[in-house]
Amino acid sequence: MNQRGKISSQTPQLQLHSPAPYHSLVFSISKSHSQTRPLRFSQPPLTLSGSQTLPAAVALPRLSPSPRLASTLGFTLNPRVASPPAPFSWPSMAASDAPNGDVLIRNAFGSVLAFLILLLIGVLAFSIRLFSVIKYESVIHEFDPYFNYRVTQFLTKNGIYDFWNWFDDRTWYPLGRVIGGTVYPGLTLTAGTLYWFLHSLNIPLSVETVCVFTAPIFSAFASWATFLLTKEVKGVGAGLTAAALLAMVPSYISRSVAGSYDNEAVAIFALIFTFYLYIKTLNTGSLFYATLNSLSYFYMVCSWGGYTFIINLIPMHVLLCIVTGRYSSRLYIAYAPLVVLGTLLAALVPVVGFNAVMTSEHFASFLVFIIIHVVALVYYIKGILSPKMFKVALALVVSIGLAVCCAMVAVIIALVASSPTKGWSGRSLSLLDPTYASKYIPIIASVSEHQPPTWPSYFMDINVLAFLIPAGIIACFSPLSDASLFAVLYIVLSVYFSGVMVRLMLVLAPAACILSGIALSQAFDVFTRSIKFQLPSLSDHSHIDARDASSENIVPDDTIKTDKSEDTPKERMTKRSKKKEKEPVEKPPTKFQIKKRLSVLPFEASIIAVILLVLLVAFYVVHCVWAAAEAYSAPSIVLTSHSNDGLHVFDDFREAYAWLSHNTDVDDKVASWWDYGYQTTAMANRTVIVDNNTWNNTHIATVGTAMSSPEKAAWEIFHSLDVKYVLVVFGGLVGYPSDDINKFLWMVRIGGGVFPHIKEPDYLRDGQYRIDSMATPTMLNCLMYKLSYYRFVETDGKAFDRVRRTEIGKKYFKLTHFEEVFTTHHWMVRIYKLKPPKNRIRGKNKKSKSKTSSTTTSKRKGTRRNPF
């Protein structure tokens, strides 16, 4: 079945559900101009040949590529149209062919231009993310990417089957972790495939290089997917604008700079592409796209836990469509295969498995699945029965449907009620109830990216888009289609979610870009059209002159462009997108033309508005470049600081990891707070006790307890875990604020959550966390304090902590159970070794125990001890 058939077959349906006749036409045009084009061109010659008696002057303007010319014909005679002297049919045919060819060329030119712009947007999206490589180096960033990198290394080395069966004994000692069954494999498989592909071409890039550049490549894909999605919603112009906006939206850059090798890098592309295919299916009603949609959804499920956003958003949209009377068979085709195929495919991913049908996150989709079937049945019966019969049948169907629904709801409720967290995962619950995590799961609340964002972070991350979104929503309502309804729903939901967790700002970014793209392109469309209608020179010149004028029209903006040289690609984009906007405009019937002409704004106001819009966009571009270059490109394992005598590089983390990897035994266990688990396994290749995959709260609490216990007790805990080295991060010497002392309260909280003898108030003096002389004795005797500040006083004689801006409370002390084996150049990482157990320690042991119990108020009266 070819495209032409599809479109023509759907048009009646459209008219059925949207009462305004011109609306449906506009909709089908704006949906996809490239597909309707063959249809469009076949029409005019037909009308001409059918009515050859028509004067050429009347027939021609309708074919004329410029709708403005057609409308201006009312006042003046178009010289070119007037010039053909022959009244007979043949020349008029020839004359009609000429502009027709012109349209063809122009459309070809337009799509080539759009293609080139998209290419440039891709290049822009890729290259704006390379600041980190240029300013720092080609290196994996932060924490989670190191795990993904390690998994990718394993995958490329051992192959896919070993990957699925990989039991990692380097982490969560002594429990281990089944990597193949607990990771979202999308990212690693993508990078692995990329790696294999390159190596099959004998391009010997290292795994690291491939991993570093995966995220920028996929951001280019994501901006193309945004183009496709927005094109489906509001046409090519909006699509190009949205793609350009997404290519450099800071929120997305923060997660996808080169080196930020995390799930989100790939998942955002998958998310947008899935939405695109859904809208595409909705617009075309093609099962082909519906199948692609399920596959894309499968890829999304592979990539990121955020797929639940899709499987909740799409049902919501479907429900909304049904409720607002927009049900159509296209909606059914878009939704039903997605649920069936998508759920089946999702269940194939080991980490999801039966969660795809068992957890509450997915129930909404099943519920809507039932509803849409009921609705479909109702529509079907309505179609085959007479109205009278229908009323009878309706009662029947509704009662049966209700019964089935009730049964299903009962089953669902029973399932939900049977699970302790009501079938919701902790993170999802904290989305629905923002206070949930801080009340019950400190481990989720302790992660900074799970905090609610502040207002400045909105401005930082989406910048002017925040102001354009409302305009975009309004633009979506005129006229409202299924697709634009989806865009509105998407933005509303993602704004809510981003308000709960700062991390989900990432989901908001594409929605913000799409709506801002629509808003910008519509605004440019209105303003430039107003300018064109009122340019006096335009009205009495030929078509070619009009084009020149339109390019002249751009010239003033070009001068603005030169002022801010870095803005040029972006502005050119919007200008061109505006040009592209003409195409849908040229198509509508004259009635619509006249209607459009009536909505003309004053000339001066339009010019000013265009300039202001360009300035706004320029500001956005400047901000994005700044954010990409300064704010989001730091790899966080290498820190730099600028001072009077140049650049200082703090490479302490890698110094410590390299030391561990070369100078300790390969099977030694290293204990640290879980933040550094992934990096230790990936960079130092040593076994860790806990890592950033916080799946076992008790285990983390054990480490937290050890860190908050006095030395002796901590030694016992660590020794029971077979730990040989303890790693702490200490920023007091150079003023690195996110060190372990600052995270220490979370260790106490998480430890205390499982082992009640650790009590948070013991570490606080009058509710204040302090490490100076006013600190509590429990605090000053805990392991974390001692390991951080051991011999710190000898550096400056005063032991002044530059992070806490105070002198520490206890300066001179000795370590009895640990010895310092390595401290990095700037003291940021300190590694201690557990002293071997002494012989005949029993007598001493008791003594020291009684001593510690006298000094510390917190006692292990609690029955729960460390389980190992």
Next chain:
Amino acid sequence: IDLTSHIIKVYLTLKVENLGTSPASEVHLAFSPAEAEHLAIVKAAATSGKRKKKTYIPLDVKSAELPDGPNGTKFFTVTLLTPLNKGETATLEVLYILTHSLEPFPVEITQSESQLVYFRDSAILLSPYHVKEQTTFIKTPSTRVESFTVVDPAKRAGTELKYGPYEDQPPYSYSPVLVHFENNNPFAVVEELEREIEISHWGNVQVTERYRLVHAGARHKGAFSRVEYQTRPDATGVSSFKHLLAKLPPRVHSVYYRDEIGNVSTSNLRTDYRKSELEFQPRYPLFGGWKSTFVIGYGLPLQDFLFESPDGRRYLNFTFGCPLTQTVVDKLILKVVLPEGSKDPTAVIPFQVDQHLEIKYSYLDVIGRTVVVLEKSNVVPEHNVPFQVYYTFNPIFMLAEPLMLSIAIFLFFVASVSYLHADLSIRK
């Protein structure tokens, strides 16, 4: 005997006289098995002229087997320029270098201790010949010598120990001595160095050097205290080292220094027109027994190293050995990656190495590149001599990859054009 670094240099000045009847063209040098095991290089030169105008003529040195050597003594043969007739004398300068011959004692030291080592040798030169008169001088790096075996006459003055003169020693006489002295020089040993020299006829020689470095001195014991290391740099960690110096060829460009987890940011490159020096620090100071791995890579202009020989073949002229100063390389693997399509590689090296060929696939290779692999163990800075690799290469192969790419892109466009113009639908 120069003991100032961990590379022991032994200079022998031999005055040989032919007491036999037939002319002798060879002189044998004897080494004990322990020495032979650690022997890196033996060089000999004939000297002539007086003190100021000494001229050195390098002589051929070959490993040899003598039937009557006791206890597995190994021999080297020096071929003289002109055979010595009866009664004639000649003066020979022999230099041999021993590695891994200083034994740290105590085996483990703490951060604040300095490193003491044993050196074992014989006070009397081991020789298959009758030795008329012999004196041994041992130069130590500092005046601190804990003990030394006294073989009369022996005396110590400053940093020098003098054994001898001993007179009229029979062949194969041996008198073991043990010197226990302080040596805080960095015992930098590269356990394995892989140098890859990739020739591109587009104008670049890319060198990649993968090091596995270890501090082979006395093992570090107990704690490492950064505060002591930083506040009292003279008193602590004297045997440790944190700087290394690599001498690179001039006109070096795009130098990088990294390890498997990323760039190492502590390096400094100085270039002038005669040489380039790369001073760099490993990620952490190396104490005894600590290890580190890193990669140094750099590009060089092709015209400095690639020449055309008169017979039309091309040859690469490059320096063998390790660019790091004062280091011993236990195992050096040198790979010369010739451009794709080159044939008949032969390597010319002034000493014995293991050679074999490999195939390497690099950017868009189809038939692969020939790699000449040279392997040598126990390499010292004296091995930094030029070597040549000859091969034939047809310049047309340079165009293979660009052509391949352009054809691929062309085919892609042809495919797109034909796809756009073909109507594949079943129903018309």
